Structure formats: structure tokens, C-alpha cells
Amino acid sequence: MAFIALEHAVSLVTNLDSIENAVRSRRKSLANEIARAADSIALNLGEGRHRRGGDRVHAFRVAYGSAGELTTALRIALGRKLISAAQFGAAEATLDQLRAILWRLTR
Numbered sequence: 001m002a003f004i005a006l007e008h009a010v011s012l013v014t015n016l017d018s019i020e021n022a023v024r025s026r027r028k029s030l031a032n033e034i035a036r037a038a039d040s041i042a043l044n045l046g047e048g049r050h051r052r053g054g055d056r057v058h059a060f061r062v063a064y065g066s067a068g069e070l071t072t073a074l075r076i077a078l079g080r081k082l083i084s085a086a087q088f089g090a091a092e093a094t095l096d097q098l099r100a101i102l103w104r105l106t107r
Helices: 004-015 017-024 028-049 056-081 086-107
Strands: none
Touching: 004 017, 004 028, 004 086, 017 028, 017 056, 017 086, 028 056, 056 086
């Protein structure tokens, strides 16, 4: 059975490629943060999926924190005009769904 949160996270990582490339040409460190935060969401969901008890919730909390970090990095990229509003909006739509799922998983 598919773990919807993980599927959203992997889709997000795949779809962030054009954003990472656009940002990397002008702000390499910000592009690295975008990639790292997105990877962290997926990796922690994958790990938490197979844990039990407090470890599981901890992994989901780390993923939730990384989602917040990614959102902020994308807002910075948008504010610096490194990405378009359409690029931001597409990523934010998936991130919004992920944050909602992660909020529920951490409660």
C-alpha cells in the first residue's frame, strides 16, 4: 500500500529540479538548501514509515521541520526573483498538502 505522504515528497523532489537549476545559477547555497530540505522530507518519511513509537513521530517531526525550511527557502527564491510566481505556486501546492499530512502525523 502506498504511503501518500512519501509519494507526495518524492514527487516534490522530482518537480523541484527546474527550480533548483534556476536558483543554482545565481545562489548556489540557496539551491543546496532547497535540495537538502526536500531530500530530508522524503528521507525522514521513508525512515519514519518503518519505525514504531516515539522514533516514528520524531522522524515525522523532522520531516515537518524540513517542509517549513523548504517553504522559507522557496519564499526567499521568489522574493529575490530567482523563480517565478508560477514555479513557487506549483511547489507550494504540494508542500501545503505535505505540511497538512505531516501535521496530522505528528499529533
